[in-house]
Structure formats: C-alpha cells, structure tokens
Amino acid sequence: MEKIYWYPKLRQAQIRQLYRNDALGAVDEDLVEEVGFSLFQRCRSIQTVTRREVECPRCGTTFPMCEPDSWKMLSGVQSCPTPGCGWETTAEQWHASWTKRDLLGTAATQAIETYLRDYPQAKTPQERMVCIDQLIHAFHISLRTGKAGRSFGNNLIEGSHEDVVAFLDQLSATPSGVDKEEWRAEVERMYDRRRGRDGS
Secondary structure, X not given: OOOOOOOOOEOHHHHHHHHHHHHXXXXXXXXXXHHHHHHHHHHHHHHHHHOOEEEOOOOOOEEEOEXXXXXXXXXXXXXXXXXXXXXXXXXXXXXXXXXXXXXXOHHHHHHHHHHHHHHHHOOOHHHHHHHHHHHHXXXXXXXXXXXXXXXXXXXXXXXXXXXXXXXXXXXHOOOOOOOHHHHHHHHHHHHHHHOOOXXX
C-alpha cells in the first residue's frame, strides 16, 4: 500500500545559489524553475495538512481526515473517494505522517495561497524570482521590525527556526554595504508596489 507523501523542505544551498546568481545579475533559468517548482510542491503539502486533508498517493485526490471545521479526527479506515482507486488510510496514520515536520501553516495561509496562485502565472525567470522572494521572506521582514512573531521560511527551508532566520538575514545582506534597516524598508516599499499599493 502506497504511503502518504509530503514534499520535503528545500536545501539552503539551493536557495543561496539562486540569490547569489540574482545578486550577480546572472539568470539560471533551470535553477529558478527547480526552486520555484519545489516551493510550489512544498506549499501544496502545507496547504493540504492545514486544510486537514490527505492527498491520495495513488490517484492524487484529496479528502478530509477531520470532521468539518474541526481538528477532531475521523475514526476508522478512510477510503479514497475516487471510484476504483481503493487506497486507504486512517486519521492516526495521517497525523503521524506530518507531525514534527513543519507542515502546519495556519498563520501563513495567505502567503501560501498567493504563491500557489501567482507562481504558475509567472512567465519569466524574473517574475518567478519575485514570487519566490515574497514567499520565503513571508513574515521575515516584519519579524525583524517587531511586527510578527515567526518566519514562515522555517516551514520551507531545512534547519531550525533560528538557523533559517539567520540564513534569511544572510540573504538580506547587500554587497554594497547598504544599511540593513534601510534595505528592509526598501523591501517593504517594493512589496507594497508589487501588491499594487502606494508604498510611499
């Protein structure tokens, strides 16, 4: 019987190389696509867990593991609803499959939905890079300015929460020596412009 599968976190080295290329003005389309697609799949896994659902590893159908609008798990064996599929699991097996794997993204629902919506529509490597950058820095800038409590990057990138925050800060560093607080303020304004707000 096929096991429940969740897409893994990304390696820091992958993302570091992506940002190094971007800082140098070099475009590695294959790497952008590799990272972007991997983040897309990871977000799908997080979204599925957050919705209290499982994705059938046999046919791809998603179906609930908990009672509606509740975290009370369904009892007994749960069968994939696709006719003729035959795959089965239990809510206990589902819960054990994602526990302690940073797959619960309740506080990041908007960031996930935005990425899942925007990334497939991005036509160029530059547009894809914008989507990637917004996703992996979700809550990070606000965290640094005291407006939020946790970086969502920990759900996406290998390492402890502290490791990932430090890693994201390294990505924020600019070779020209620009003050980080100024850089973060500019990023905030950039995000506002991308979202169609004034940002002034």
